[in-house]
Amino acid sequence: MSEQQPAATYVPPRVWQWNKPNGGTFASTNRPIAGATHEKELPVGRHPLQLYSLATPNGVKVTILLEELLARGHTDAEYDAWLIRIGQGDQFGSGFVGVNPNSKIPALMDRSGPEPIRVFESGAILLHLAEKFAAFLPRDAVGRAECLSWLFWQVGSAPYLGGGFGHFYVYAPTRIEYAIDRFAMEAKRQLDVLDRRLADHPYLAGDDYTIADMAVWPWYGALAQGTVYDAAEFLQVHEYTHVRRWADSIGARPAVQRGRMVNRTFGDPAGQLHERHDASDFLTKTQDKQQ
Ligand SMILES: N[C@@H](CCC(=O)N[C@@H](CS)C(=O)NCC(=O)O)C(=O)O
Numbered sequence: 001m002s003e004q005q006p007a008a009t010y011v012p013p014r015v016w017q018w019n020k021p022n023g024g025t026f027a028s029t030n031r032p033i034a035g036a037t038h039e040k041e042l043p044v045g046r047h048p049l050q051l052y053s054l055a056t057p058n059g060v061k062v063t064i065l066l067e068e069l070l071a072r073g074h075t076d077a078e079y080d081a082w083l084i085r086i087g088q089g090d091q092f093g094s095g096f097v098g099v100n101p102n103s104k105i106p107a108l109m110d111r112s113g114p115e116p117i118r119v120f121e122s123g124a125i126l127l128h129l130a131e132k133f134a135a136f137l138p139r140d141a142v143g144r145a146e147c148l149s150w151l152f153w154q155v156g157s158a159p160y161l162g163g164g165f166g167h168f169y170v171y172a173p174t175r176i177e178y179a180i181d182r183f184a185m186e187a188k189r190q191l192d193v194l195d196r197r198l199a200d201h202p203y204l205a206g207d208d209y210t211i212a213d214m215a216v217w218p219w220y221g222a223l224a225q226g227t228v229y230d231a232a233e234f235l236q237v238h239e240y241t242h243v244r245r246w247a248d249s250i251g252a253r254p255a256v257q258r259g260r261m262v263n264r265t266f267g268d269p270a271g272q273l274h275e276r277h278d279a280s281d282f283l284t285k286t287q288d289k290q291q
Pocket residue numbers: 029030056057058059086091103104105106120121122123155
């Protein structure tokens with residue numbers, strides 16, 4: 001056992017109370033209760049698919065898939081993407097809670113059938129759309145199982161990266177060595193899991209690009225490319241050469257570049273398309289860039 005003594009002196013009370021701000025980046029919206037805080041209907045546009053989201057890694061997974069479907073000629077994948085500003089509490093409006101009782105982006109209303117279908121959780125949305133359009137999900141049993149395994153791996157693993165490593169390395173009000181050590185170790189282990197898989201296969205499910213890649217890329221692709229948490233040096237991400245090769249090839253896809261822009265409210269203004277209601281919305285942004 002380690003000789004190291006814990007530095008913290010905090011002794012938890014018998015009963016936890018929600019009675020003080022915790023100083024963290026998301027303190028103003030974090031709550032220990034679910035449900036709506038205010039009445040607000042969601043807007044509905046003219047397309048069969050209505051997405052309510054923001055361009056965080058979880059949101060971008062879905063806009064990448066929608067843009068890939070459209071690029072492949074699935075015209076029924078046309079969508080309206082409405083902006084949900086989670087920093088301002090839009091996820092607690094009654095309309096949004098009706099689509100996602102968990103109050104997190106992304107959330108989808110599929111209005112293409114006789115009854116609207118709500119879908120929440122990014123993994124469920126990817127699977128719903130991939131099945132609906134019979135695309136980006138292998139049909140053979142082996143390929144399908146591999147694809148779903150990596151998809152569910154992402155949904156289960158990313159909270160250790162975002163809520164664990166990212167939170168304690170970037171967002172927490174104090175730098176806690178124990179927490180950063182614990183989650184840096186896990187983030188590196190996860191990168192190594194991906195690196196070993198991608199050493200022998202072009203994509204996570206095998207030879208084909210699937211929803212598993214679209215789910216994993218916005219998190220671990222960004223980490224390997226050094227574009228999140230400013231942690232490239234700290235985690236020595238250049239060591240994961242196969243993840244880097246895979247991340248670069250996916251990042252170069254035009255549909256991925258469009259998907260990244262949708263509902264983006266941060267970074268280079270030329271890369272931000274706050275709402276997307278038509279394919280021509282991207283052209284306006286390209287013209288902005290050229291001027
Ligand atoms: N497991 C969920 C996670 C979604 C999630 O954590 N969304 C974040 C943004 S990346 C959010 O909406 N946070 C708002 C909040 O926690 O209040 C999914 O994959 O859809």
